[in-house]
Amino acid sequence: MARPLKILSVAAEAHPFAKTGGLGDVCGALPLAHHRLGHDVRCVLPHYASVSTHGKATIQNTGRTLSIPVGISNPQAAIHLTHLQNKVPLYLIGNDFYFGRKGLYGEGGTDYPDNASRFVFFCRAALEWCKAIGFQPDIIHCHDWQAGLVPAYLKLVYQHDPFFKNTRTLFTIHNLGYQGNFDVSTLALAHLPAQAFHTQGLEFHGRFSFLKAGLVYSDLLTTVSKRYRQEILLAENGFHMEGVLQTRKDNLYGVLNGVDYEEWDPASDPWIAAPFDRDHLNGKAVCRKTLLEEMNLTVPQKKPVVSMVTRLSWQKGIDLVRDGFAQIMKENIGLVLLGVGDPAYEAFFAKQEKRYAGRFACKLAFDEGLAHRIIAGSDILLMPSVYEPCGLTQMYALRYGTVPVARSVGGLADTVKNFNPDTGRGTGFNFRRFELKYLLQSLRTASGLFANRTPWRRLIRNGMSQNLSWERAATEYIRLYRKALREP
Incomplete structure (x- = not known):
């Protein structure tokens, strides 16, 4: 019998703590599905001001802080702990300057001008936190551009660190239209090597791209449906990333998202006026x-x-x-x-x-x-x-x-x-x-x-009658995690 995996989920959203759309739903449900399959799962999330307690979830101060290099400064990351449904540990990476704001990514329809440094800080802190608590993940599952620097750090900064010697990465594209493209000065902010800024690396039309970092440096790539995997390889839907994706298409998979059937069940939904199921309408x-x-x-x-x-x-x-x-x-x-x-x-x-x-x-x-x-x-x-x-x-x-x-x-x-x-x-x-x-x-x-x-x-x-459960999707991800671990 295959051993349980140690999985770290790195994402900018996770329902019910932070959500602007489907990304939050996925990152709140998939770790729980992996937990139910018997794996050791941890999550990291920015500690936004809007993060709220949900149900019986409490937020504890671990008392630990980390010094994270961002440009010429070393801002402190204060780590808090909560849980998804009292089961999966979720670590909140806190810094009031970066995350003590009303929005997640911006306000009034405008992105925060320092989003590059905010998510440089978050990605580096996620890896440093693993080292601080001695959690050596087999797989780091990175979601969308906000987590895109994690694979780049592992390949370019931590490549000789024995702590991450056996760690592999899987990067999921939830929406190719959101790319995290910033000024070239982000390279220095992130303390990434200048020689990585080229067309096969971090450079994207003269800019520094978080998304491209994830696409280039992850061991495996997925997107959230099989049809979308086909579509993004073409110019019509590639948002100018289709060339990068073509070079990695043998490592690109489509895994359809799932539904949390505990939260979305008309037979037991507390929000609706009357229960029903397919046999009692x-x-x-x-x-x-x-x-x-x-x-x-x-x-x-x-x-x-x-x-x-x-x-x-x-x-x-x-x-x-x-x-x-x-x-x-x-x-x-x-x-x-x-x-x-x-x-x-x-x-x-x-x-x-x-x-x-x-x-x-x-x-x-x-x-x-x-x-x-x-x-x-x-x-x-x-x-x-x-x-x-x-x-x-x-x-x-x-x-x-x-x-x-x-x-x-x-x-x-x-x-x-x-x-x-x-x-x-x-x-x-x-x-x-x-x-x-x-x-x-x-x-x-x-x-x-x-x-x-x-x-x-x-x-x-x-x-x-459709089976769109997270268990189906989670099982497919485990197969891909093991594939990444088998390959050199």
Whole structure:
């Protein structure tokens, strides 16, 4: 029997302590899944001012501090300890100058100007903390650009350190569009060798790139769906990194994210009005009725309630919805939107809520409980993304018997299969081209089927029967960790 692995997860987010999107969900759930499989897992996270206790989680001061070289200074890292669900140790790397701020990466839609030094500090501190407590990881799993310097440090600074002699790295690309590209002066901030600043190293179009550091220096690479792995090798979706990825494609894998079925379970969800499962769907009707009351909407019984729970950004296809809003509302559906993001989008939807009072409701906020109630109470989820590395919302929707209408890209293509009424197979409705007429066509098809009770129930049950658990994804990651450890 293979021995348990020692795994360190390095990420800028981990639900419930810090989250702006899917990255936080993944980094809060995957370590727990590995713990359940019997592995020794630890996590490190910046100690943001907004980190809050969750449930019975407490935050303890370890009393330990580390001196971390950043440029010409040596700021102190104060280490606190908490746990994911009282099971997985999560170490908080603290420094009030870097992390004692309102936001994670910026405020008011603008990034903090010193994000480079903030995450240089975080990456170096994560490795120094391992040495301080004597935790020698077999694998360091690094997530997105904020953790991209960890593999670079191991290959360029700690390459002769016996402590990390047997440590390997796996870097996960959650969204290639976020790269952490900064001025070349970041090289000196990070105390990385000048000879590493070249086109096969840290240099990216004359700038210093955290993401490229992860892509070049990690032992293995993954992204969060099989389709997205294919897409990012092409210029259309490569964000100018496709050349780097092509050179590493033999070490690039697609692992579809999972769903935390303890948190997202309609049979036991404390946020929703009534429980239900695939064999007992009456509770879903109660959830719909309650949602309409909460959002002050009136929708005919034979018309679907359509929802969007999303970041309001161009990536999520909001332009398509904005430009076709009047035509979408002509379908006589109810529409609920929950999300925050671009101020121009927020202003547009606030204006439409007044225009379509009683048929369209939006809440421009991040509200975890309302997200659960919307997904449970709506009939259709709309996800017209420009690109979607994985997407978690459609997975939550499938679990809750809410039918996705989605653009067939990335993880949406892997999880939403067109429903065929003749065979009874499929989990939703998808469209390929980013054009309003195709979105409307799929929405009309779904809306038309909604009035037909028997095939609609079959479609709902198909979605609720999918195995999108984290155990599936976690097992695949363990296989890749062991592969990295076997290779020289």
